[in-house]
Amino acid sequence: MKLKGWKDVNPGAVCTEAGSALKFKTGSWRAYRPKWVEENCIQCLFCWAYCPDMAVFVKDGKMTGFNYDYCKGCGICALECPGKKGNKAIVMEEEGK
Amino acid sequence: MAKVVAVTGNEAVAYALKQVNPDVSAAYPITPATDIMQRFTSYVSNGQVKTEMVLAESEHSAMSGCIGASAAGGRVMTATSSQGMALMWEELFIASGSRLPIVMALVNRALSAPLNIHGDHSDGMGARDCGWIQLWSENAQEAYDNTIQAFRIAEHMDIRLPAMVCLDGFIISHSIERMEYIDDDAVKNFVGEFKALNPLLDIEHPVSYGPLILTDYYMEYRKAHAEVMSKVSKVVLDAAKEFEKISGRKYGLFETYRLDDAEIGLVILNSAAGTSKDVIDSFREKGIKAGLLKPRLFRPFPYEEIGNALKNLKAVCVLDRADAFGGSYGPLFIDIAASLYPHKNGPVLMNKIYGLGGRDYLPGHAELVLNELVDIAKTGKVKMIKEYIGVRE
Structure with missing residues (x-):
């Protein structure tokens, strides 16, 4: 993509296009990735509610995995996950391992 | 009305x-x-x-x-x-x-x-x-x-x-x-x-x-x-x-006072300009060609226009009511010096720091500075480029 020159940037960096954050993929910032352990998932959707971005895929009211294009690896989902009988349904794993 | x-x-x-x-x-x-x-x-x-x-x-x-x-x-x-x-x-x-x-x-x-x-x-x-x-x-x-x-x-x-x-x-x-x-x-x-x-x-x-x-x-x-x-x-x-x-009132990027034919001049911001104008009048009565420039638009600073307004003077004192700590000059001086930079034969410059924390700026201070400028205009030599005035030793 050709980057705009200074004459073409919008005054005050105001974003006038709704939903344009979709174009800004932030997944590369991640040092730890959340891994979904399906057998421990009780479908409480805490991960979806707590995610500061929109990195939790939900289909038909059920968590189905992560959108790694936007997940920055903050780990909030893993922290909040109640899991099943003390076993977390989300665990953080170091990237590149 | x-x-x-x-x-x-x-x-x-x-x-x-x-x-x-x-x-x-x-x-x-x-x-x-x-x-x-x-x-x-x-x-x-x-x-x-x-x-x-x-x-x-x-x-x-x-x-x-x-x-x-x-x-x-x-x-x-x-x-x-x-x-x-x-x-x-x-x-x-x-x-x-x-x-x-x-x-x-x-x-x-x-x-x-x-x-x-x-x-x-x-x-x-x-x-x-x-x-x-x-x-x-x-x-x-x-x-x-x-x-x-x-x-x-x-x-x-x-x-x-x-x-x-x-x-x-x-x-x-x-x-x-x-x-x-x-x-x-x-x-x-x-x-x-x-x-x-x-x-x-x-x-x-x-x-x-x-x-x-x-x-x-x-x-x-x-x-x-x-x-x-x-x-x-x-x-x-x-x-x-x-x-x-x-x-009915005229405004520009800056105000000049008796500056057109001046040989020495003061550059000063805000209220102290009023006191300075009075003293300039008394110097003019003595036949000394003194003038003043008071910036109005300070940011963005009109470098070109101010440089042109001051370039033909012999000596100019920039008075700053703030210091820029660290050995450099007062903030107004720095901009005035920059505006004169393209003019190789511009005036000799000096910088006085005055009136900090509300210390009175008196006609006597302006007189002292103008008298010093008269000497500098004659000799082209400045004793101290930057100096505090109205301060006790």
Whole structure:
């Protein structure tokens, strides 16, 4: 993509296009990735509610995995996950391992 | 018909704000802020303006409130001083970088420590590089006139930048002078209807303010900001021309006083220019060709125009009511020296630091400086380029 020159940037960096954050993929910032352990998932959707971005895929009211294009690896989902009988349904794993 | 009044600088600025009748104001009206906001909040309480008044818990929040209200699409103003301005500092950059045309009266007062709230330019100079427009005012009349013009300049569709109107603490802010108020209707017509640009409250056209701009675009936004700054002078002059029609008073980028044929000159901001002009008159009576230049538009600084106005003098003293610690010169001196840099045969320059923390600037100080300039004009030699005056050894 050709980057705009200074004459073409919008005054005050105001974003006038709704939903344009979709174009800004932030997944590369991640040092730890959340891994979904399906057998421990009780479908409480805490991960979806707590995610500061929109990195939790939900289909038909059920968590189905992560959108790694936007997940920055903050780990909030893993922290909040109640899991099943003390076993977390989300665990953080170091990237590149 | 203009109304002649005897008021303080603060009353004059508050009255200008009342006449402009902005949509929103957020402020933290306690010392070191002056009674500008106290007077304005009285107008609000008495129903004399329609302004939504937000009393914040700090100046940082006051400026944040102004930023939010301005982004929402309102005409916004506030006032502060000294530490209050210092606490706003990071927000000042957000206002200018987001191109929000907020107008702020800055009563110039000293910065702590030691604690002092008297007339001093340290606060305004500390904010000179924050991307705001700065208009400086010699007296209550100029503070009033600049406040009204600031709305027109800041809100101009080619500019959309915040503007600060500076006036000297106590000397102007709290002293009563004779001045003239313009009719309400004339002020209203002069500032015109506020035109919002990308307002947050336009829900048909959703926008976001304050995005993250990384290494790939930050420089482009800075360059665009610098470019807008370069257009301000013209807008200031156009506004001044229109303002003259309703007030009869002329304004430029700076004021020159007996400077055309001058050989020696003073460059000085705000109230001390008045005292200096009197002393210049007495030197002229003695046959000495002395003159003065008083910057009005300090940011963006009109380098080319000021360089041309001073280039033919023999010796010039720049007087600073603030110091730039660290061995360099006062902030005004640095800009004057830069404006003369292209003129190889320009005047010999010296810098005096005066009046810090409200120390009186007396006619005797101006006399001393002018006498020194007479010697420098003859010999071309300066004893000390930078020196404090009016200070005890």
